[in-house]
Amino acid sequence: GSTFEPYIMHDDDNNVIGYDADILKLIEINTGLKIRFELGKWSEIQERAKKRELDGLTTASLTKERAKYFNHSEPYSQHTPLIFVKKGNPAGIHSIDDISGKKVAIQKGNAFKEILIKENKKVEFIYYDTMPEVIKAVVSRKADCTIFEETLFYIARKLMLAGMIETSFTVGETSGLHFQLRNDWPELVSIINKGLKSIPESKKSEIHNKWLSAYENKTKITFAKESIQQKAEDVAKQIEIYLKLNPDMTLKELQEDSYFRNIAIQRVGKTGYTAILSYETLFNLFHIKPEFQGMDLSTLKETLPDMWDILLQTIKGYDSGGLYNWIEPDGTTKKKYMYTSIVKLRTADDVVMVVAATTYLDEYKTIETEIKEQEGSSRVIVYWVFGILVLALIVLLILNKLNIIVLKNNTLLLLLGFSLFLIVGIFVLNAYNITKKLEIDAIDNYFARLEVAATSKHKNIEHHVQHSRSSFQFISTLKKLSNEDLRKMVDLEDDLFEIFIMDSNGKITHSSNEANIGLSRATDQYFLNATKEGFIKPIYLSDTVEKVSYTFSYPYKEGVIVARMDLDYIKEIAYISEGLGESGECLLAYRDANSDAVFFTERRFSTEVESRDIIPKEDVKIPVTQALLGNEQEFSNNVDYRGVPVFAVTRHIDDLDIGLVVKIDRDEVKKSISGNTTQIWFSTSGIILALIVIGIAFYFLLTNALRKEIKNKTGELQNASNNLSEKIIQIQKSEELLMKIAENYPNSSLSIIEKDRTIGFTSGSEFKKNNLNPKDFEGLTIKQIFGEQLDNVKEYIDKTFAGGEQSFELFINDQYQQYYTVPLISNNGSIDRILSVAENITNRKNNEVKMKNLLKKSEEQRLATLSVLSDLNAASRILKAEVSERMKAEEK
Missing domain, CATH: 3.30.450.20 (PAS domain)
Known part of the structure; x- marks a missing residue:
């Protein structure tokens, strides 16, 4: 077929490459068919194919005319006209109606414009000779959009502008591309179709992304x-x-x-x-x-x-x-x-x-693979912890159910809440750690790519300079060189832009560009510093040729020979940005007379308004400035010439005194893991939600039993309250009865002594008799009541609290009191209080004293009487004896 980028074309070494070439290579491998390509003008190629001089055509759509000569294969690619706009769609073109009144860039002779004309859309067409000019017009906003097929991405990639355009919508009809094959060989169609079917979809996608996408799909090309x-x-x-x-x-x-x-x-x-x-x-x-x-x-x-x-x-x-x-x-x-x-x-x-x-x-591991592995390993740990906690909770529930351990429901709820909180915390902490680790690893991964690219480009440029220097050193040894010789050397060597010879005064005597003969360069460095080892004048903007270049100079005869080097090969080395994503690029810059950085390689975003061609030496935050200062390192907190934060690696190429920067936007690096981090947080949120649901379920299961228990306890409490009310009434009645008894018990008081030895209740007739309020004594301790007599009382009270009834007398406050203490035993057998009855026995004691005195006097009187009687009796006996003796005497 004819050259039709990127479907079929020649590379720099005249090899046939392209979308069709890759497809046919696979068919060749899978079927054993031998395929040879011939490229030329489309009209000539078609005629040769019609005459059977060629067996088929590539990149051909179906027409009635071609059907007379060719059979066609199954479609291997689809063509759909697309509207392309600048990245972000600043013109707001989202449908065919939005194109009205807009500026549309179009290549002269491009038939796609007929689609817009057919739609009766009033647009302003701006015509350009080439598609690169069309793309640049859209990117620079000289035009709002263009209409073309997907191959525009390939052209944009070559311009390093693929990241600056995007598709908005499709227009027109989709058509297929077929291989047109001579119709006298029907079996050839069958073989080609079988070959097409044998190509995996993944491989087709890989080829499509290679030639037709803005960037290669890293999920397909690992x-x-x-x-x-x-x-x-x-x-x-x-x-x-x-x-x-x-x-x-x-x-x-x-x-x-x-x-x-x-x-x-x-x-x-x-x-x-x-x-x-x-x-x-x-x-x-x-x-x-x-x-x-x-x-x-x-x-x-x-x-x-x-x-x-x-x-x-x-x-x-x-x-x-x-x-x-x-x-x-x-x-x-x-x-x-x-x-x-x-x-x-x-x-x-x-x-x-x-x-x-x-x-x-x-x-090798992609960032996505590392993310999954790290996420997986972290999740395993979390799941183990989760499993252990759940298992421990289940074991506790089982042991509690079997009454091996006794846990109240509220304890179980606290355990459940704590476990849930702990598990959720672990999951959140785990998700945070994973996302932070992923971000660090992604940055390290991209820095590794930048380092590899920077080192490779640095080494290749140095090797190239060494080679060029060696080649020119050989030229400087030639004894005789004419202008024609110099011109031929420049023509033969792509890297040479100009060779000239100066005499001892610095005047150009011979040159590949004869227009420069006679010019004086006596003050130039390449004249003043030329040595046997050679001198390299670093890259600079030449006033003579108005072009950026560098020079080699060697002594030659009485003067100096100088080679002005072309930078195309060095630019080509820098141009390759494979593996650097949508925003990555390699930049080279030299120092101008003011030591500011000047870019001499094409920039991916050079059409941006905010981008700058010259970076002042004071802008040390920009990596290219650091590169020119000789700081070869990684930069993560710097901005590029657009003011956009980037990750960058710098190198300084000493021989040329130029700075090399390989960089990528920080947002792209973070975007590369944003989907994964979002997924991690989404899945973590899902797990946490599931845990909360499980926790709520456990809560209702546990609280259901608890609610029943509370209901039962509430009923019991109500019954207890009712019983308590009844008991309170009974106690009140008992107190009233006790009070009446105490008040009607003569010369007495009745008291309840609590276990802490305080008066809980007291009443009695003695209080009224002495005009005292019994309430004033309630709450007082027995020490306050009995004072110095406490030791005499405490023994009896302690014995009563020990369970024994006691009775004792006490003389206190000039009165005699008779105490009776009785323990009050509760239903559970404990003695929390005792009853004390105090009777004032002072009158009785006084009467007893009087009685004793009276009895004593009676006894004394009785004894006195008895003494008198005894005396009388003795006297009587004496008298009687005397009488008897007298009588006897008388008798005698």
Whole structure:
């Protein structure tokens, strides 16, 4: 077919590449069909195909005219006209009606404009010669939108403007792209269709994203494959630079060169290494294991057929990559990924080398994989803690049910609440820790990518400068150089912009640009500082050619020879931003006369109004300033030329005195994990909600029994209250009765003594007799009542509280009191109070004294009487004796 980017085209080395080429390569591999591409003018290609000089056409839609000559395959791609707007859609174009009155950028001759005309939309068309101009017009807002198909993204990617545009909506009809195949070979259509069906959808998506999306879909092209491919391409580029510096070295000499061997064999992932193969023979030229050097890899096509298929693509002249089954020492198989990159320069003995990089895919982890692994491991810990807590709670409930331990329901509720709070806290803390860890790991991951990119670009630029210097050093040794010689050298060497020779006075005598002959450069550094070792004048803006460049200068005869170098190759190195996402870019800047930073590479966002071409040296917060100061490090709290916060890695290329910055927007890094962090918090919230529901369920289960218990207890309490009321009434009646008894008990008082030895109740007739209020005595202690007599009373009271009835007399306050104490025993057998009855027996005591005195007097009187009577009796006996004697005497 004809050249139609990005479907079918030639690369810089004249290889056929593109969307169609990738699809047909897979068909070729899957069917065994041999396909050869021929590109040319579309009209000529169609005519040759009609004449059967070609077997088919690529990238062709269906027409009645073509149906006369061709059968068509199943569609392999779809075409839909799209409206493209600047990122963020500032013009607010969301439907076909919104286009009215807007400015539409269109390429001259583009038929898509007819769709808008057909819709009768009044728009202002702004015509441009090329699609890059159209895209730039939309991005710079010179136009509000454009209409094109999805291939516009490919063009925008080449301009590094893919991040500045987006699609708004589709217009018109969708049509398919088919392979048109000669109709006299019907079996060819069948083979092509089978080949199309054999391509996995994932592979089709990968090809689509490679050529037609704004950026590659990292979920389809994994970080592992990308890293392995990058390693193969980096090593191939380093070998090219080495071969440029050493064009006379043969393969044998390279194999004996330890420095080159270190370039050829580099680590891939954790266990893999690069190897160097022969392009023509597929023999191992360099291998980490010396015994494998010289091995014919075709011997592996039976045991490792998938790997052999990848290598076959290399023979056809294509860089290739794919998965293959690797046989482990124990006989098991494991997936590996290999990518091959062809070195574009030959050795001195005409050997073309191929770099093969391979290792296990699982040695690389994307941010998403790391997120899932970390989240998974953290969740395992949390689930274990959750399980242990739940199990402990269940065990407690079972033990409580079996009465092995006794827990009240309110205790269980407290346990449940505490457990729920603890579990929720653990989940929240876990989610927070995971998200913070993910953010840190994501930043580290992106910094690792930036470091790899910065180091690789730094090394490649240095190698390129060394090569250019070596080449020019050789030129400076030539004895005779004419203007024509100098011009031919510039034409042959892409990196040379101009070569000129100055005499001893600094005047240009010979030049590849003869217009400069006669100019004086006596004050220029490249004239003043030229030495045998050579002098490099760092990158600067040349007033002569009005272009940014750098120069080499060497002494030449009596004067100096100078090479003004072109920066296109260095810019190309910086331009590649693979793996740096939507906002990542590599920037190079030099110092101007004021030591301010001046960018000389194209910027991804250079059309932004707020972006700046020159960064003042005072703006040390901008990474490029730090790079020019020689600070080679990672920056995470700086802004770029737009004032946007970025993560950046800086390098300083000493020979050229330029700053290298590889950066990516901080928002993109955070956005890369925002979905995962949102998912983590969402799932954590779901788990917490589930825990709360479970907790509520447990609460109702426990409180249901508790409510029943409360109801029962309330009933019991009500009954107890009623009983208490009755008892209070009874007590009141008892107190009234007791009071009446006490008041009607003559000369007495009645008291209730509490266990704490205070008077709880007292009353009696004695209080009224003495005009005392018994209430004044309630609450007093027995010490306050009895004073110094306490020791005499305490013994009896203690014995009464011990259960014995007591009776004792006490003379107190000039009165005699007779005390009777009786214990009051409660239903449970305890003695909390005693009854004390005090009777005033003073009158009785006084009467007893009087009685004693009276009895004493009576006794004295009786004794006196008895004494008198005794005396009388004695006298009588004496008298009687005397009388008797007298009578006897008389008788005598």
